[in-house]
Amino acid sequence: MSNIHNALKERILVLDGAMGTMLQAYKFTEDDFRGERFNDYPTPLQGNNDLLSITQPEAIKTIHGKYFEAGADIVETNTFSSTTIAMADYQMENLVYELNYQSAKIAKEVADKFTAKEPHKPRFVAGSIGPTNRTASMSPDVNDPGYRAVTFDELRIAYKQQVEALVDGGVDLLLVETVFDTLNAKAALFAIEEVKEERNQDIPIMLSGTITDASGRTLSGQTAEAFLISVSHIPLLSIGFNCALGANLMQPHLEAIANKTDFAISAHPNAGLPNAFGEYDESPEEMGEQIEEYLKKNLINIIGGCCGTSPKHISVIANIAAKYKPRQAFSLSAVEGSF
Numbered sequence: 001m002s003n004i005h006n007a008l009k010e011r012i013l014v015l016d017g018a019m020g021t022m023l024q025a026y027k028f029t030e031d032d033f034r035g036e037r038f039n040d041y042p043t044p045l046q047g048n049n050d051l052l053s054i055t056q057p058e059a060i061k062t063i064h065g066k067y068f069e070a071g072a073d074i075v076e077t078n079t080f081s082s083t084t085i086a087m088a089d090y091q092m093e094n095l096v097y098e099l100n101y102q103s104a105k106i107a108k109e110v111a112d113k114f115t116a117k118e119p120h121k122p123r124f125v126a127g128s129i130g131p132t133n134r135t136a137s138m139s140p141d142v143n144d145p146g147y148r149a150v151t152f153d154e155l156r157i158a159y160k161q162q163v164e165a166l167v168d169g170g171v172d173l174l175l176v177e178t179v180f181d182t183l184n185a186k187a188a189l190f191a192i193e194e195v196k197e198e199r200n201q202d203i204p205i206m207l208s209g210t211i212t213d214a215s216g217r218t219l220s221g222q223t224a225e226a227f228l229i230s231v232s233h234i235p236l237l238s239i240g241f242n243c244a245l246g247a248n249l250m251q252p253h254l255e256a257i258a259n260k261t262d263f264a265i266s267a268h269p270n271a272g273l274p275n276a277f278g279e280y281d282e283s284p285e286e287m288g289e290q291i292e293e294y295l296k297k298n299l300i301n302i303i304g305g306c307c308g309t310s311p312k313h314i315s316v317i318a319n320i321a322a323k324y325k326p327r328q329a330f331s332l333s334a335v336e337g338s339f
Contacts, residue, residue: 003122004172004204004237007073008264008301012321015126015268015304016067016075017314021280023049026059043091050082051092053103060103064110068123070311071318072304075111075123076175077103077166080130083158085150089133096158097165100127104169111172126175126206127166129159129188136183137220155187156194163188163195173204178243180210180219182230189234204237206266206302210244211253224253228261240266243306246273246282247290254299258327264301265327267294271308280308288316295324 007013026032033045035055045051053060064075082100084093092099104127111123134140134150141147163174174192179185185207196202209227212219218227228239239261241253247269258265269291272282287305294300303321305313 004124007122007124008237008326010326012295012300012324012326013073013302014071014314014318014321015266015302016064016072017070017268017305017309017311018307019063019076019078019080020049021308021310022063022066023052023059026056028052028056028059032056045090048081048087048090048092050078050080050087050099050103051090051095053078053099053106054095057102057106060106061110064107065114066311067314068110068114070315071322072314073121073124074126074173074302074304075107076126076128076177077107077169077171079103079128079162079166080177081133082165083130083132083162085132085134085154085158086130096161100162100165101169104166104171108170108172124172125170126173127163127169127171129162129166129174129176131178131180131184132158134184135181135220136187137181152183152187155184156191159188159191160194163192167195167199167201167203171203173206173237175206175208177206177208178210179208179227180212182209182218182220182222182227185209185231189231193234205234206238206240207231207234207236208240208242208266208268211241211250212244214249216253224256225260228257232261232263236263238264238266238302240268240302242266242268242304243270246270247287247294249273251290251293251297251299254294255297258297258299265299266302266304267291267300268304268306268309270306271313274308282308284310284313284316287313288320291317292320295321298327301326 030046107125139147271280
């Protein structure tokens with residue numbers, strides 16, 4: 001833990017890029033997702049990318065390695081949907097512990113190899129905690145605005161199971177990401193604090209929201225500043241934004257919070273906005289040029305990529321980040337007291 005704090009003082013840290021984008025290149029079939037173990041499973045499994053940590057672990061290892069080779073300091077575990085709530089779509093709730101544990105173990109093995117080769121540049125693993133496919137603040141039924149598809153307690157329990165497995169698997173920090181509903185995020189943060197207290201174990205927390213459109217708000221209606229204020233009672237390592245927007249459209253929201261917190265600021269935007277086919281066209285150079293504006297304005301401590309980004313994008317971003325110092329307004333005093 002102290003290593004990541006030291007690294008943050010020294011340089012802008014680079015997060016990895018998209019896992020899904022990389023997995024699409026493999027063109028895995030239903031049989032590939034199933035492997036031998038799940039050959040007779042009663043539900044379709046193609047598209048359950050988290051399952052590949054069990055059925056195609058070498059592909060996941062290779063992807064982590066490519067991002068580290070590209071210059072990433074931190075890779076995310078392949079666990080974006082590894083909660084009982086999200087895995088219910090595949091009737092795989094009972095696999096949640098194994099999914100998270102194996103994903104964390106795989107990523108940590110790769111990170112340790114790179115750290116051993118380059119001790120001056122330690123590599124870290126962030127346990128990816130996605131938002132689930134349900135929202136605690138809004139009704140999915142326009143005819144029943146008071147209805148909720150999930151409760152805070154159901155989210156807390158699901159997140160706690162995920163966190164325990166990620167920590168057992170050896171992650172260095174936890175990343176609660178793509179937050180579209182802050183109440184969901186608060187359930188995840190509550191669960192993390194529970195695990196920390198029960199185990200008497202501290203672990204850094206990154207929190208990353210998503211601004212869903214040009215309104216500048218999350219799906220549940222918060223502005224960037226409101227999002228920051230509503231979670232600032234938790235001792236976070238970093239706060240920031242990912243997904244939904246390209247780098248240029250994300251910048252105003254980073255500017256809105258950068259001078260209002262002592263937490264580190266993170267960003268991992270998409271490679272532009274999706275085209276008519278749902279694909280991302282922004283080149284590494286185009287994205288790097290936009291991200292360099294973050295660095296010129298002293299906005300960032302941790303930078304990476306989300307949808308559509310690849311090791312080529314991360315390589316360009318890492319080379320640019322190496323030319324700049326981390327955001328100077330950032331002070332570790334806000335978070336070090338909890339470790």
